[in-house]
Amino acid sequence: MLSIILALKLTLAATDNVQVPTSHPNNLILDSSLAKIALGYGGRELRVFHEIGYSVFSFDSDQKEQIYKSLQSQFGTSKVCLDLVKRPAFNPNDFYWPNMYHPRAVRADLAWI
Amino acid sequence: MDLGLGANVTVAVIDTGVNVAHPDLAANVWINPGEIAGNGIDDDSNGYIDDINGYDFVGNDPIANDNFGHGTACSGLVAAVQNNTIGVTGIAPQGKVMALKAATDAGYFYDSADIAAYLYAANNGAKVLSMSYFGDGITPAEKAGMDYAVAQGVLPVAAAGNDATIYSYYPGAYDNVLSVAALNSDLSKAGFSDFGTWVDVASPGVGLYTITAGGGYTGGFAGTSGACPIVAGLATYLFGINPSLTAAQVRAIIEDSAVPTFQAPFGEYTNYGRIDCRKAAEMALNLTSNPGKTALARYMTPYYVRGENRSKTPVPSVRIQGRGFQSPRNLVVKQGTRVFSLMARTRDYVDIDSNGINRLAPIEVWVDGSLVKRFALPQSSKTSYPMIEANGTNGSIVNGGFFATVLKDRYSMAVAPSGTHHTMRGTFRRVPSLAGMTLHIRRQYSGTGTGSEVLSLYDWSTASFPYGSFRTLATTSVSANGYVDSYIAIGNASGLVDPEGTLYLDLNTTWTGSISELQIDQCEILSP
Known part of the structure; x- marks a missing residue:
């Protein structure tokens, strides 16, 4: 029971802002029909997903957000996607890690990735 | 009775890369039969040059090296070589690991690489995806990539995540992905493991012995990251012992053979339970019948939709979530004598046409003539x-x-x-x-x-x-x-x-x- 309580305590701790990227600083994933428009914005095509009709474009990081908002307002969320990030679902492999509540209590595990 | 180790089946480990030279894994690394290593030519015309064991979609490199260590550890859990006098064994002793690097060396999995890996795996013969990563952000592009892989007969398996929360994470929470929670060595719920009705099964995820990127071993790999490749290994093994099985059949066997995971105060904290490899293998070989889990209905949402104002309420259906709703079971959802038409039906949920639901009468779920659940509706005029x-x-x-x-x-x-x-x-x-x-x-x-x-x-x-x-x-x-x-x-x-x-x-x-x-x-x- 104690381990459950500790784990539940840890959840609340993970709510403040941590500087982890939520999307790629340069990339957008666009419906392939928008390729010409993306190139017109100065985009560089990195990858084409022929099977599903999307392409990955890279833009200058200081312009990406503005281009994203502009394209999404014109063409909708199904055609204009951020290049979102996920994180590995691992815990450190140190033997006593499962018993070590303190790194998670101070969110060190969130800082490491 | 020995059920065998299974034939060669390819499992794509989408991760931080793989040390394909590890002595306890090398014999079980996938080799692209259409490619000649190092000749600078895309011999099999699949769009990738010299992709002999997989590909690095982050560095656009045919060598999916693992500088992070995570992917190698996961690969060992799936398919480390068995009975070779050294090290450890994977759950699929003859599985073939396709090394797909989709994470940066800092451990970030961007969709632009994940999607490429889904498509590559599906186009190059993988039967299983092992995805030990999670995030709450989803895009139509990633979902399209996953749907494409599933349409090619691939079974995706993903970690539920390590935030000790009921919040649903992706890719595990996609309906067509088998999601995995983690257990302690005593088979209780690992404190860090995410859980909930969206999580399908559970397997051990603490103190796991596996291989390391440096060529050695660890006894402390942990996380739903470790639980996921164990289930992916089981899926690979089942495909191996009965190659005629479809991905949907393998998933159903894994779920239906699982032992329910019940623990106070959570109750049943995964939809099906802890995997049971032996029972699953017996079902896969038809040595044991699979009657399926007894049907149950957990919750319904939304609870009331105003039929008279349906055009103003963009909710086309009511979803009843549970398990055991599969065909050919006779599933009936009704209100009094009115039987609702089923708009969608999976093993885990059914969507009914919500038009004209009467909020004054309960909704009943019947399976094969037995009442499973009666949902009483609130006396509200709003959804x-x-x-x-x-x-x-x-x-x-x-x-x-x-x-x-x-x-x-x-x-x-x-x-x-x-x-x-x-x-x-x-x-x-x-x-x-x-x-x-x-x-x-x-x-x-x-x-x-x-x-x-x-x-x-x-x-x-x-x-x-x-x-x-x-x-x-x-x-x-x-x-x-x-x-x-x-x-x-x-x-x-x-x-x-x-x-x-x-x-x-x-x-x-x-x-x-x-x-x-x-x-x-x-x-x-x-x-x-």
């Missing part, structure tokens, strides 16, 4: 999206199970205090993002004194959970004076509903005086 899962945080315990539709006079959920606080988080599902939504909570506090109750919803626009913040809806003075109803305007809901229609509620009450139990009799999101 209600009930809170369907909850757990305590900061030490408190939600009594009575973490999942339940919290509905007036049908269920009262108790939240124990922790110190001077009551804390709880709960989820609402399939909620449209509409202006003018209202949060309704009916609750009572017992004890003496007064409290300050803060109700917040997670704001997805700030960052992915848990890196962002909750948006406070209301701060209310409460006392122990019996049940009190509050109706709180949500206002602009656009940043509060995720792309799959999930809202995440946080309740935190600070108490002065003698604190006791919080009972929640009703908690729902109401349509405008």
Whole structure:
């Protein structure tokens, strides 16, 4: 029971802002029909997903957000996607890690990735 | 009886790369039969040059080297070589690991690489995806990539995530992905493991022995990252011992052979339970029949849709979530003598045409002539999206199970205090993002004194959970004076509903005086 309580305590701790990227600083994933428009914005095509009709474009990081908002307002969320990030679902492999509540209590595990 | 090790089946480990030269893995690394290594030519015309063992979609390199260590450890759990006198063994002793690097060396999995890996795996013969990563952000592009892989006959398996929360993470929470929670070595729920009705199965995820990127071994790999490749290994093994099985059949066998995972205070914390490889193998070889899990219905959402105003209420259907709804079972959802048409049906849920539901009569779910569940509807003239899962945080315990539709006079959920606080988080599902939504909570506090109750919803626009913040809806003075109803305007809901229609509620009450139990009799999101 104690381990459950500790784990539940840890959840609340993970709510403040941590500087982890939520999307790629340069990339957008666009419906392939928008390729010409993306190139017109100065985009560089990195990858084409022929099977599903999307392409990955890279833009200058200081312009990406503005281009994203502009394209999404014109063409909708199904055609204009951020290049979102996920994180590995691992815990450190140190033997006593499962018993070590303190790194998670101070969110060190969130800082490491 | 020896059921065999299975034939060669390819499993794509989408991860931080793989040390394909590890002596305990090298013999089980996938070799692209159409490619000649190192000749600088795309021999098999699949769009990738010299992709002999897989590909690095981050560095656009045919060598998917592992500088992070995560992918090699996962690969060992799937398919480390067995009976070679060294090291460890994978769950699929003859599986072939396709090394697909989709993470940066810092451990970030961007969709632009993940999607490429899904397509590559599906186009190059993988039968299983092992995905030990998670995030709450989803895009139509990633979903399209996953759907494409599934359409090619691939079974995706993903980690549920390590935030000890009921919040649903992707890719595990996609309907067509088998999601995996982690267990301790004593088979109890690992404290860090995510859980909930969206999680399909569980397997060990603490203190796992596997290989390392440096060529050695560890006995301490942990996380749902470790639980996921064990299940992916089982899927690979099942395909191997019976190559005629489809991905849907393998998934059904894994789920139906699982042992339910029940543990207070969570109740059943995965939809099917802990995997049982032996039983699954017997089912795969038809040595044991698979009657399927007994049908059950866990929750329904939304609870009432105004038929007369349907054009104003963009909710085409009501979803009943549970398990055991598969064909050829005779599934009937009805209200009195009226039988609803089924708009969608999977093993885990059924969507019914919600037009004209009568809020005054219960909805019944029948399977093969037996009543499974009777959902009584609230006497409301608005569409209600009930809170369907909850757990305590900061030490408190939600009594009575973490999942339940919290509905007036049908269920009262108790939240124990922790110190001077009551804390709880709960989820609402399939909620449209509409202006003018209202949060309704009916609750009572017992004890003496007064409290300050803060109700917040997670704001997805700030960052992915848990890196962002909750948006406070209301701060209310409460006392122990019996049940009190509050109706709180949500206002602009656009940043509060995720792309799959999930809202995440946080309740935190600070108490002065003698604190006791919080009972929640009703908690729902109401349509405008």
